[in-house]
Amino acid sequence: MFSTAAVLVLIAVLIVLYRAVKGxxxxxxxxxxxxxxxxxxxxxxxxxxxxxxxxxxxxALVYALINFIATIAILKYKETGSLQ
Amino acid sequence: xxVRTVITGIFLSIGCFFVLVAAVGVVRFPDFYSRMHPAxxxxxxxxxxxxxGLVIYEGFSFVSIKLLLIILFIFIANxxxxxxxxxxxxxxxxxxxxxxxxxx
Numbered sequence: 001m002f003s004t005a006a007v008l009v010l011i012a013v014l015i016v017l018y019r020a021v022k023g024x025x026x027x028x029x030x031x032x033x034x035x036x037x038x039x040x041x042x043x044x045x046x047x048x049x050x051x052x053x054x055x056x057x058x059x060a061l062v063y064a065l066i067n068f069i070a071t072i073a074i075l076k077y078k079e080t081g082s083l084q
Numbered sequence: 085x086x087v088r089t090v091i092t093g094i095f096l097s098i099g100c101f102f103v104l105v106a107a108v109g110v111v112r113f114p115d116f117y118s119r120m121h122p123a124x125x126x127x128x129x130x131x132x133x134x135x136x137g138l139v140i141y142e143g144f145s146f147v148s149i150k151l152l153l154i155i156l157f158i159f160i161a162n163x164x165x166x167x168x169x170x171x172x173x174x175x176x177x178x179x180x181x182x183x184x185x186x187x188x
Contacts, residue, residue: 005099027169027173031119035123039127041154064158065157079176
Protein backbone atom coordinates (compact mmCIF):
# COMPACT_ATOMS: atom_id res chain seq x y z
CA MET A 1 0.00 0.00 0.00
CA PHE A 2 2.71 2.50 0.95
CA SER A 3 4.88 1.37 -1.98
CA THR A 4 2.03 2.02 -4.43
CA ALA A 5 1.50 5.50 -3.00
CA ALA A 6 5.24 6.19 -3.20
CA VAL A 7 5.35 5.11 -6.86
CA LEU A 8 2.35 7.34 -7.68
CA VAL A 9 3.99 10.33 -5.97
CA LEU A 10 7.19 9.61 -7.96
CA ILE A 11 5.17 9.61 -11.19
CA ALA A 12 3.73 13.00 -10.18
CA VAL A 13 7.28 14.29 -9.56
CA LEU A 14 8.29 13.10 -13.06
CA ILE A 15 5.30 14.89 -14.62
CA VAL A 16 6.19 18.13 -12.82
CA LEU A 17 9.84 17.73 -13.86
CA TYR A 18 8.70 18.28 -17.46
CA ARG A 19 7.46 21.75 -16.51
CA ALA A 20 10.69 22.48 -14.62
CA VAL A 21 12.76 21.64 -17.71
CA LYS A 22 10.52 23.28 -20.31
CA GLY A 23 9.07 26.26 -18.40
CA UNK A 24 9.50 29.41 -20.46
CA UNK A 25 10.36 31.72 -17.56
CA UNK A 26 12.32 31.32 -14.37
CA UNK A 27 9.11 31.63 -12.31
CA UNK A 28 7.61 28.49 -13.87
CA UNK A 29 10.79 26.64 -12.96
CA UNK A 30 10.82 27.93 -9.39
CA UNK A 31 7.17 26.92 -9.00
CA UNK A 32 7.81 23.43 -10.37
CA UNK A 33 10.87 22.92 -8.18
CA UNK A 34 8.85 24.04 -5.14
CA UNK A 35 6.15 21.49 -5.95
CA UNK A 36 8.79 18.78 -6.41
CA UNK A 37 10.32 19.67 -3.05
CA UNK A 38 7.06 19.38 -1.14
CA UNK A 39 6.39 16.05 -2.88
CA UNK A 40 9.83 14.94 -1.71
CA UNK A 41 8.69 15.55 1.88
CA UNK A 42 5.73 13.20 1.38
CA UNK A 43 7.98 10.68 -0.33
CA UNK A 44 10.42 10.70 2.60
CA UNK A 45 7.58 10.10 5.06
CA UNK A 46 6.28 7.21 2.91
CA UNK A 47 9.77 5.66 2.66
CA UNK A 48 10.07 5.86 6.42
CA UNK A 49 6.84 3.88 6.72
CA UNK A 50 7.82 1.35 4.02
CA UNK A 51 11.13 0.41 5.66
CA UNK A 52 9.77 0.90 9.20
CA UNK A 53 12.24 3.60 10.11
CA UNK A 54 10.60 6.57 11.85
CA UNK A 55 13.80 8.63 11.75
CA UNK A 56 13.02 9.54 8.17
CA UNK A 57 10.34 11.89 9.49
CA UNK A 58 13.02 14.16 10.98
CA UNK A 59 14.68 14.35 7.57
CA ALA A 60 11.30 15.14 6.02
CA LEU A 61 10.69 17.99 8.48
CA VAL A 62 14.13 19.50 7.87
CA TYR A 63 13.70 19.12 4.11
CA ALA A 64 10.39 21.01 4.26
CA LEU A 65 12.11 23.91 6.02
CA ILE A 66 15.05 23.93 3.59
CA ASN A 67 12.73 23.80 0.59
CA PHE A 68 10.73 26.83 1.74
CA ILE A 69 13.87 28.85 2.50
CA ALA A 70 15.39 27.92 -0.87
CA THR A 71 12.32 29.09 -2.78
CA ILE A 72 12.26 32.43 -0.97
CA ALA A 73 16.03 32.86 -1.44
CA ILE A 74 15.90 32.18 -5.19
CA LEU A 75 13.04 34.66 -5.61
CA LYS A 76 14.81 37.33 -3.58
CA TYR A 77 17.99 36.86 -5.60
CA LYS A 78 16.04 37.16 -8.84
CA GLU A 79 14.20 40.26 -7.64
CA THR A 80 17.00 42.31 -6.09
CA GLY A 81 20.13 40.74 -7.54
CA SER A 82 21.70 39.98 -4.18
CA LEU A 83 20.95 38.14 -0.96
CA GLN A 84 21.90 40.95 1.42
CA UNK B 85 -8.40 -6.74 7.48
CA UNK B 86 -8.12 -4.02 10.05
CA VAL B 87 -10.51 -1.07 9.86
CA ARG B 88 -7.66 1.36 10.39
CA THR B 89 -5.77 -0.06 7.40
CA VAL B 90 -8.84 0.38 5.19
CA ILE B 91 -9.24 4.03 6.25
CA THR B 92 -5.53 4.59 5.61
CA GLY B 93 -5.90 3.13 2.12
CA ILE B 94 -8.84 5.39 1.34
CA PHE B 95 -6.94 8.48 2.49
CA LEU B 96 -3.83 7.45 0.53
CA SER B 97 -5.88 6.93 -2.66
CA ILE B 98 -7.57 10.33 -2.35
CA GLY B 99 -4.20 11.98 -1.70
CA CYS B 100 -2.49 10.27 -4.64
CA PHE B 101 -5.40 11.28 -6.90
CA PHE B 102 -5.09 14.94 -5.91
CA VAL B 103 -1.29 14.91 -6.22
CA LEU B 104 -1.43 13.40 -9.72
CA VAL B 105 -4.16 15.80 -10.86
CA ALA B 106 -2.15 18.75 -9.52
CA ALA B 107 0.94 17.53 -11.43
CA VAL B 108 -1.03 17.24 -14.67
CA GLY B 109 -2.48 20.70 -14.05
CA VAL B 110 0.97 22.24 -13.55
CA VAL B 111 1.98 20.89 -16.96
CA ARG B 112 -1.25 21.51 -18.89
CA PHE B 113 -2.51 24.95 -17.83
CA PRO B 114 -1.89 27.71 -20.35
CA ASP B 115 0.02 30.36 -18.43
CA PHE B 116 1.95 31.05 -15.28
CA TYR B 117 -0.82 32.45 -13.08
CA SER B 118 -3.20 29.60 -13.81
CA ARG B 119 -0.41 27.10 -13.19
CA MET B 120 -0.13 28.55 -9.71
CA HIS B 121 -3.66 27.34 -8.94
CA PRO B 122 -2.97 23.55 -8.87
CA ALA B 123 0.48 24.11 -7.39
CA UNK B 124 -0.89 26.07 -4.45
CA UNK B 125 -4.15 24.38 -3.52
CA UNK B 126 -4.62 20.90 -5.00
CA UNK B 127 -1.07 19.95 -4.13
CA UNK B 128 -1.41 21.02 -0.49
CA UNK B 129 -4.67 19.10 -0.16
CA UNK B 130 -3.21 15.92 -1.69
CA UNK B 131 -0.10 15.91 0.45
CA UNK B 132 -2.14 16.60 3.57
CA UNK B 133 -4.44 13.67 2.72
CA UNK B 134 -1.47 11.31 2.34
CA UNK B 135 0.06 12.45 5.63
CA UNK B 136 -3.31 12.19 7.45
CA GLY B 137 -3.51 8.60 6.18
CA LEU B 138 -0.10 7.93 7.72
CA VAL B 139 -1.23 9.51 11.01
CA ILE B 140 -4.30 7.24 11.12
CA TYR B 141 -2.13 4.19 10.38
CA GLU B 142 0.29 5.08 13.14
CA GLY B 143 -2.19 5.89 15.91
CA PHE B 144 -1.27 8.24 18.72
CA SER B 145 2.48 8.27 19.29
CA PHE B 146 5.55 10.45 18.90
CA VAL B 147 5.71 9.66 15.18
CA SER B 148 2.19 10.94 14.57
CA ILE B 149 3.00 14.19 16.38
CA LYS B 150 5.94 14.68 14.00
CA LEU B 151 3.62 13.97 11.08
CA LEU B 152 1.14 16.56 12.38
CA LEU B 153 3.99 19.08 12.62
CA ILE B 154 4.88 18.37 8.97
CA ILE B 155 1.21 18.83 8.00
CA LEU B 156 1.03 22.16 9.86
CA PHE B 157 4.23 23.40 8.23
CA ILE B 158 3.11 22.36 4.73
CA PHE B 159 -0.20 24.14 5.28
CA ILE B 160 1.62 27.34 6.21
CA ALA B 161 4.62 27.21 3.87
CA ASN B 162 3.22 25.93 0.58
CA UNK B 163 0.65 28.71 -0.06
CA UNK B 164 3.14 31.29 1.23
CA UNK B 165 5.78 30.17 -1.25
CA UNK B 166 3.20 30.19 -4.06
CA UNK B 167 2.16 33.70 -3.10
CA UNK B 168 5.81 34.81 -3.09
CA UNK B 169 6.33 33.39 -6.59
CA UNK B 170 3.17 35.13 -7.83
CA UNK B 171 4.23 38.47 -6.33
CA UNK B 172 7.73 38.23 -7.80
CA UNK B 173 6.31 37.40 -11.24
CA UNK B 174 3.80 40.27 -11.04
CA UNK B 175 6.49 42.76 -10.04
CA UNK B 176 8.64 41.51 -12.93
CA UNK B 177 5.82 42.29 -15.35
CA UNK B 178 4.50 38.88 -16.37
CA UNK B 179 1.21 39.40 -18.22
CA UNK B 180 -1.77 37.12 -17.51
CA UNK B 181 -3.04 34.88 -20.29
CA UNK B 182 -6.16 36.00 -22.17
CA UNK B 183 -8.51 34.12 -24.41
CA UNK B 184 -7.08 33.79 -27.88
CA UNK B 185 -3.45 34.13 -26.83
CA UNK B 186 -0.89 31.51 -27.69
CA UNK B 187 -0.21 28.93 -24.99
CA UNK B 188 2.97 29.77 -23.13
